[in-house]
Amino acid sequence: MTTTTGAGHRQVRVALLGCGVVGAEVARLLNGNAADLAARTGARLELVGIAVRRPGRDRSAAGVDPALFTTDTAGLVSGALRGPVDVVVEVIGGIEPARTLILAAMAGGASVVTANKALLAEDGATLSAAAEKHQVDLYYEAAVAGAIPLLRPLRESLAGDRVRRVLGIVNGTTNYILTRMDETGAGFADALDEATALGYAEADPSADVDGFDAAAKTAILAGLAFHTRVTAADVHREGIGEVTAADVASAHEMGHVVKLLAVAELAEDGRSVGARVHPAMIPLTHPLAGVREAYNAVFVECESAGQLMFYGRGAGGAPTASAVLGDLVAVARHRVSGGRGPAESTYADLPVHPMGQTTTRYHIRLDVDDRPGVLAAVATVFAGHGVSIQTVRQEERAGQASLVVVTHAARDEALAGTVAGLRQLAVVDEVVSVMRVEGM
Amino acid sequence: MTTTTGAGHRQVRVALLGCGVVGAEVARLLNGNAADLAARTGARLELVGIAVRRPGRDRSAAGVDPALFTTDTAGLVSGALRGPVDVVVEVIGGIEPARTLILAAMAGGASVVTANKALLAEDGATLSAAAEKHQVDLYYEAAVAGAIPLLRPLRESLAGDRVRRVLGIVNGTTNYILTRMDETGAGFADALDEATALGYAEADPSADVDGFDAAAKTAILAGLAFHTRVTAADVHREGIGEVTAADVASAHEMGHVVKLLAVAELAEDGRSVGARVHPAMIPLTHPLAGVREAYNAVFVECESAGQLMFYGRGAGGAPTASAVLGDLVAVARHRVSGGRGPAESTYADLPVHPMGQTTTRYHIRLDVDDRPGVLAAVATVFAGHGVSIQTVRQEERAGQASLVVVTHAARDEALAGTVAGLRQLAVVDEVVSVMRVEGM
Numbered sequence A, B: 001m002t003t004t005t006g007a008g009h010r011q012v013r014v015a016l017l018g019c020g021v022v023g024a025e026v027a028r029l030l031n032g033n034a035a036d037l038a039a040r041t042g043a044r045l046e047l048v049g050i051a052v053r054r055p056g057r058d059r060s061a062a063g064v065d066p067a068l069f070t071t072d073t074a075g076l077v078s079g080a081l082r083g084p085v086d087v088v089v090e091v092i093g094g095i096e097p098a099r100t101l102i103l104a105a106m107a108g109g110a111s112v113v114t115a116n117k118a119l120l121a122e123d124g125a126t127l128s129a130a131a132e133k134h135q136v137d138l139y140y141e142a143a144v145a146g147a148i149p150l151l152r153p154l155r156e157s158l159a160g161d162r163v164r165r166v167l168g169i170v171n172g173t174t175n176y177i178l179t180r181m182d183e184t185g186a187g188f189a190d191a192l193d194e195a196t197a198l199g200y201a202e203a204d205p206s207a208d209v210d211g212f213d214a215a216a217k218t219a220i221l222a223g224l225a226f227h228t229r230v231t232a233a234d235v236h237r238e239g240i241g242e243v244t245a246a247d248v249a250s251a252h253e254m255g256h257v258v259k260l261l262a263v264a265e266l267a268e269d270g271r272s273v274g275a276r277v278h279p280a281m282i283p284l285t286h287p288l289a290g291v292r293e294a295y296n297a298v299f300v301e302c303e304s305a306g307q308l309m310f311y312g313r314g315a316g317g318a319p320t321a322s323a324v325l326g327d328l329v330a331v332a333r334h335r336v337s338g339g340r341g342p343a344e345s346t347y348a349d350l351p352v353h354p355m356g357q358t359t360t361r362y363h364i365r366l367d368v369d370d371r372p373g374v375l376a377a378v379a380t381v382f383a384g385h386g387v388s389i390q391t392v393r394q395e396e397r398a399g400q401a402s403l404v405v406v407t408h409a410a411r412d413e414a415l416a417g418t419v420a421g422l423r424q425l426a427v428v429d430e431v432v433s434v435m436r437v438e439g440m
Helices: A021-032 A034-041 A073-078 A098-107 A117-133 A151-157 A172-184 A188-197 A212-226 A245-253 A317-337 A374-384 A412-424 B021-032 B034-041 B073-078 B098-107 B117-134 B151-157 B172-184 B188-197 B212-226 B245-253 B317-337 B374-384 B412-424
Strands: A010-017 A044-051 A087-090 A111-114 A163-169 A256-266 A273-283 A295-302 A306-313 A359-368 A389-397 A400-407 A428-437 B010-017 B044-051 B087-090 B111-114 B163-169 B256-266 B273-283 B295-302 B306-313 B359-368 B389-397 B400-407 B428-437
Touching: A010 A021, A010 A073, A010 A098, A010 A317, A021 A034, A021 A044, A021 A317, A034 A044, A034 A317, A044 A073, A073 A098, A087 A098, A087 A317, A098 A111, A098 A117, A111 A117, A111 A317, A117 A212, A151 A212, A151 B151, A151 B317, A163 A212, A172 A188, A172 A245, A172 A256, A172 A295, A212 A256, A212 A273, A245 A256, A245 A359, A245 A428, A317 B151, A359 A374, A359 A412, A374 A389, A374 A400, A374 A412, A400 A428, A412 A428, B010 B021, B010 B073, B010 B098, B010 B317, B021 B034, B021 B044, B021 B317, B034 B044, B034 B317, B044 B073, B073 B098, B087 B098, B087 B317, B098 B111, B098 B117, B111 B117, B111 B317, B117 B212, B151 B212, B163 B212, B172 B188, B172 B245, B172 B256, B172 B295, B212 B256, B212 B273, B245 B256, B245 B359, B245 B428, B359 B374, B359 B412, B374 B389, B374 B400, B374 B412, B400 B428, B412 B428
Parallel strands: A010 A044, A010 A087, A087 A111, A273 A428, B010 B044, B010 B087, B087 B111, B273 B428
Antiparallel strands: A163 A256, A163 A295, A256 A273, A295 A306, A306 B306, A359 A400, A359 A428, A389 A400, B163 B256, B163 B295, B256 B273, B295 B306, B359 B400, B359 B428, B389 B400
């Protein structure tokens, strides 16, 4: 549907849905970098319209012709309003009306670039099937880890390899909070307050701190890594609201740091996939340990390539717009050459195993009675659940005895059962801290 | 030229040139992962022949049919020996006969996947023009930083952004040597001996330690980042042979570490490109500082995306084979769909400015006379070259006075002139250490 202008330059017609922080930056770059983008694409990227909810708002920063704005989103997508559209860029977010608009765009023959992680993680199958049916591109690099080129490497560069495991820090808000807790010894509430004051956390921080945002990204990563359909509902999710200053201090004592990890992994036998988000202690020597503040990074373990890491900004207008524009150039090139990018591949179709069947390790801190036989009683509980202990450290502080146990790898259900058993034990006053240990 | 087999499965016919460490691993993976590769490609990847120089050698590890081996490389490429070829994978290395074979392959309509950094950095223009002329793909992810997906992100994911600077650790041998010097305080010669003993350095280590390998990779990176043709001869090159234990210790004292850096950068005014390889001190807080042993990493500064880093193994049979196979899957997909990947883009066509015009900072350690007026004399030399001093530290040790100066950013020619001037100065006994400082 590319048109040839009088001067012989091809034109790719782009409709932009949404003009918030990301949308405005996309519009600004399309405008400001037009010559470079045309040289790289082989076509002029022509912004034909920008769908907004509130047309009256001041959007002069985007530097685009005010006549481009419209509230008739459906008309813009269908081509009824501004003529045919080659690519629809969706940066509205949320499930509806984004899904209906994307499906309408594809039905009309347009390719789609989206940053909508929630929609992809909930109903990627529908979008993907529509892209296949209408033979258009569906690209979404910006949906996971913002500016970091990650999905294209997973989908294309590693297509000849076997991914075993993806370990990611994919939420900047929680990483900022945990970094501050680590640096200042603050508790979760104080660190959250600081993040909110600085604009790193939203007024309602639940999507971030409870792990919903990270879970959606984990579903997308797991799907791409293991060629399998994974939805957000498949992802085991624990937020950082219960991480205490004592947990962070305890991690430090053993040369670790606490991070909210997104984990997507192949089972040992290769027959199922695990997908989870939870706080975990990782060793300071792990490349992810140095990822601080609001940065994101994703660590990928492959059979042939070995360990890889991708690091950068996970959010913000300009970084996200960079990812959107990269996709837009790719999709526009396909329009010019007449092809399509590699479609989503879910041929492996593996089941997602429940959290209980995941193999992990626990760090457990107990306040215990200060008398002989306590360690024996505690060790018996571990043994009863088939969990083997890697290290145990006994501490006495102000008349209170503590045990810090780090287990060997075991099934999560056995580890959780062990903790429940310890809570029943008469000699245990309190289970002070329980956290998984990853990245060994 | 894809053929359809009886069962309705398409076939992509692959010729492999070279069966050393990388080639044998490529053959093994093509064989072992055939079903996965077919599902991801949409076609069966059929290895039709492997060109080797010494057919008698034991290659059972690759697990391929011995009948595939041939010494008739030209016949294999032309199709005369085993029938038509869709993709030629070149892992022979070196300039000739690799160039002639690649050109012959493309003239015959085959796409090419190569890991040949030396050839690409010397004569990429010829290869690229041939790919364009014959409308075939030329992919070479494995040529820079081995397994790290880097070229595809630069070429595609960041196609909507503007890269300002690429800072890379792209040679594992030198990074191993510098890591050991940093950890043990050893001098260059001892660390090189250790690297040789462990197989990290070759018997003739010149390509690595003198920076030739890194310079070839820098040329490729600079070309992709700035859409300009850059050859290895354009790259300013200094190796690590003159890095002393004192330099490494001096870096430590100011919270830095010494790395062999590959730098590709756009001039401040955007009108020329710099490309250089030399040892440099970088702050311990920089993400590249933590890249140790034989690992590689490339740090990219973009206008919109901000700071990105790609980290992983830069060499070795399996990691390099992973990159080759990723390219092979991409090229095979294009064969199936009838398209081509994005070709090399050199539209910007910027000149490469000489090293003297590069902006950098110097760390200089001087042994000086221990008497009043020395600092004034030294400072006058800096001022005379228009170089401004950021910090100066005076030390006295065993009757010897030292000055450690770190400059502000200035043109390299002014900094080099300052050092020459200092050497002339009567009060300066010796210029003990001179090293650039990057990554601030």
